[in-house]
Amino acid sequence: MANPIYLGVVGVGGVGNAFLEQLGKLPNAPQIGLLARSSQSLLAPTPAYSPCIPATNWSDAAATPSLIKASILSPDEIAAYLAAAPGRAILVDNTSDLVLAQAYPVFLKNGVSVVTANKKGFSSDISLWNDIFASANQGNAYVHHQCTVGGTLPVLSTLRDLIATGDEITRIEGVLSGTLSLLLGEFMPAFGTPDVKWSSLVAHAREAGETEPDPRDDLNGLDFARKLTIIARVIGLEISRPDAFPVESLIPTELVSLQFSSEGIAQFMRQLPAYDDRMEIIKEDAREKGKILRYIGSIDVATKTIKVGLQHVEKNSPIANLKGSQIVSIHTKRYSATPLILQGGGGGGEITAMGLMADLLKVIEKLR
Amino acid sequence: MANPIYLGVVGVGGVGNAFLEQLGKLPNAPQIGLLARSSQSLLAPTPAYSPCIPATNWSDAAATPSLIKASILSPDEIAAYLAAAPGRAILVDNTSDLVLAQAYPVFLKNGVSVVTANKKGFSSDISLWNDIFASANQGNAYVHHQCTVGGTLPVLSTLRDLIATGDEITRIEGVLSGTLSLLLGEFMPAFGTPDVKWSSLVAHAREAGETEPDPRDDLNGLDFARKLTIIARVIGLEISRPDAFPVESLIPTELVSLQFSSEGIAQFMRQLPAYDDRMEIIKEDAREKGKILRYIGSIDVATKTIKVGLQHVEKNSPIANLKGSQIVSIHTKRYSATPLILQGGGGGGEITAMGLMADLLKVIEKLR
Structure with a gap:
């Protein structure tokens, strides 16, 4: 049959x-x-x-x-x-x-x-x-x-179901990179005050196989931006390309010209500690405001504003409490009081x- | 065609x-x-x-x-x-x-x-x-x-996808009642220390239409147990009936014999304040241990242990930070490090x- x-x-x-x-x-x-x-x-x-x-x-x-x-x-x-x-x-x-x-x-x-x-x-x-x-x-x-x-989080199917049944998506925010979720979660935990330098965390994650072979492929935010582009298109926004909206790179501008070779990776890892102070200043700013620093993508449907980069979030929000997981938070007309949240371990073969x-x-x- | x-x-x-x-x-x-x-x-x-x-x-x-x-x-x-x-x-x-x-x-x-x-x-x-x-x-x-x-949380479809593709569910825990999520979230917030009596919260929620017409239908945990029964069966456990496992009722035993009529509801609401002290003692016990009190259902697959009732959770866990949302946390062989979490507003016509x-x-x- x-x-x-x-x-x-x-x-x-x-x-x-x-x-x-x-x-x-x-x-x-x-x-x-x-x-x-x-x-x-x-x-x-x-x-x-x-x-x-x-x-x-x-x-x-x-x-x-x-x-x-x-x-x-x-x-x-x-x-x-x-x-x-x-x-x-x-x-x-x-x-x-x-x-x-x-x-x-x-x-x-x-x-x-x-x-x-x-x-x-x-x-x-x-x-x-x-x-x-x-x-x-x-x-x-x-x-x-x-x-x-x-x-395997059912992100796209859930969005398609919401739209097919006539709901209206108003806002989406999420952490779509397991690596950046892990790095920021260790750099500034929602609770407790570990104080490890940014460059050490990157080096550690790389050694543990938690980053791409070239960690710049995580830090430049482009893979994250591709995922946000797909989400935006699924909900009906015409995004011409994944670089059509602002994407904040965590690669210091002084280091962007290093080669995409193993020698380039080695140079990047050697030189990254010299820029730790910049990340400390950004973290201190969040701390002074009582907020937590996270690398987030967001889509505001009404204004068609899409961006990817560092943002401040509330201490007890789900995003602040991530430890390496990915998360997508979906606000809709029907889910207006509290968003629909999908959260989970993310990638791996x-x-x-x-x-x-x-x-x-x-x-x-x-x-x- | x-x-x-x-x-x-x-x-x-x-x-x-x-x-x-x-x-x-x-x-x-x-x-x-x-x-x-x-x-x-x-x-x-x-x-x-x-x-x-x-x-x-x-x-x-x-x-x-x-x-x-x-x-x-x-x-x-x-x-x-x-x-x-x-x-x-x-x-x-x-x-x-x-x-x-x-x-x-x-x-x-x-x-x-x-x-x-x-x-x-x-x-x-x-x-x-x-x-x-x-x-x-x-x-x-x-x-x-x-x-x-x-x-509309894709709970069952996600579980079926996990199983169909050969993953093994090890543990599920969740809050499957929006009403109990709201009541416990107000009774003992993860942060801050509002001190409102349990019976007042129940009365308020009822007036706001957040409970069933008869709030005992939420408080007895039976609807929650039905949902947990369905989850357990979807993942392959043979649960004979929704009362085949322990379900903790939040109805004081002294009040279980009240009639299922509008007069019975009125009597229940009038008499509930007399039992506020019991809920205070349970809350105080959690507080002394540095934990948060939540009404949770859990399935441990290896031991086939299923139960529904009050439990202690960590302050910064997703379940502790719920405010009226439902949540399901799925631990599997593949999702061993961090569970797959689905969270959202829940019901409503x-x-x-x-x-x-x-x-x-x-x-x-x-x-x-």
Whole structure:
């Protein structure tokens, strides 16, 4: 009774491997028709798209003799292969690749649904966003990207439910970076007075694997701004690009010209302590006012004001009491007295893969 | 291309009217084939099930001359009418009626999906729960009851996503009563030291419409226990009934024999101040230990320990800082470091109707 469903899984890094592991344990899992990484692709033989690819790690899958081994496939080639499958197909994009994201419209127009945590397709130029959703309509396909924002927190689905049922979002504020949540939470806890220098906290977090390999990718606020862009677009604001609104970088201006290399990272980490006084002054200012310092994104719908940066919050607010969690606080016409709050651990490969899987299960339910 | 969908809407009280109002504003809304309240029913004429019933208030709908007016229909009659519609049908149950809930299996077996905020079907005997979900499978129909717990907070869908993707829930704790959240938040705020007597707070909340008409329906914890029962069952625990675990009532034992009448309510409110000292002692005990008193439900999965009642929490925990909101805190294998937290305003007719509508839209998407 169920239509056969074929997956094209692109990207087998941390998220991709966790996804494949979860897929392997799923009852009635859909078949994998295509598995691709940056240098190589595996395909189930046409025209039957059978035998399919086992849901396991890359090297085990690659050892299956009946599969076709190909070099790198272009997004268009992947889309053509999946669209020709003898059933409905779904692209699972585990990369953060803009080029693949730019091809989503090709997949969707040809009836291939898209499930992804890749923010690029939804936070780049607004024309790509519009093209993606118009193509999904045209191809009668689905695009689910819940975990582009807030890990597995149901942020986007909750916003879509609120809007679909006629509520009006008035204001959203949130902490959309687990790393910045952790750093600010340690730099200025809501209660207690630890006094650790900013640069030491950054160094510690980096050593513990709590930052990106290059911590500047967290500190510049751009990833955070991409997530806020996606939220803003989901609630109907036409944000042209993720740099179309003010984003406060925590990288000292004197250090922005350092190279994006391991030598550049090392120089950055060496020189950061020289700017600790600046962060102390900002913290002292908050303390004098009886407030707590946090790195926050906010959207005020009426004035269309969007910004990302350091802000003062009340000591006993949920945002002040975060310790590494992400949080999104949604104020609406119906939720006017107290906001709707979603809060949780955020990212990590296993958790992101779980969000992808939840999206995948929803698309499968619609396609079957 | 879309299959026609027929709704049977039962119950036109606060939630029902808010639901009909939202339905009237919905683009491409499904047709209403049947609208029923406790004393009367309206039906679109068979066999065409057309013209349908306008999504408006009862008296306007009843004034439509082409509709069939009937007296009270039994659940079986409603199910038979909806199952014979020339398309897929959905029962929207806006009541809190156990008899209607006991008939969900009849609806579902006959292919009629169910969308409801009525807790009775999911929190009564476990045999009804099992029958409901087995019947849904059998009839290829859907049963969505997200807003039986936590208003529009996506509690149940988040739990189902976590489980479907292979995560393991270890512990859940929450405040599932907006009224008790408000009362305890005022009785013992996390910060500041207002000192208002418990009975005054109850009286105030009742006057402000923040309690059920009979405040004992909040204070006895039974509604809370029903919600916790539903959560426990969704995560796979076989809870035979909502009184199968300890539920602490905030009604003084001396007052439990008062009648369930308006005279009984009045007597209860008059006599409650005599027991304020007991609540003061409980509060003082928490204060001495540096903790905050809250009315909490908790599920420990490993030991299968479920309980509802007063507990001590840390001052700067999210639960201590609630002011009338509901909250659910979910600890899992993957969310081991910090729990996933959902927090929000909770109930009210308009918000519950919105939750129903969100569920309805999901069922429609699956049926079309």
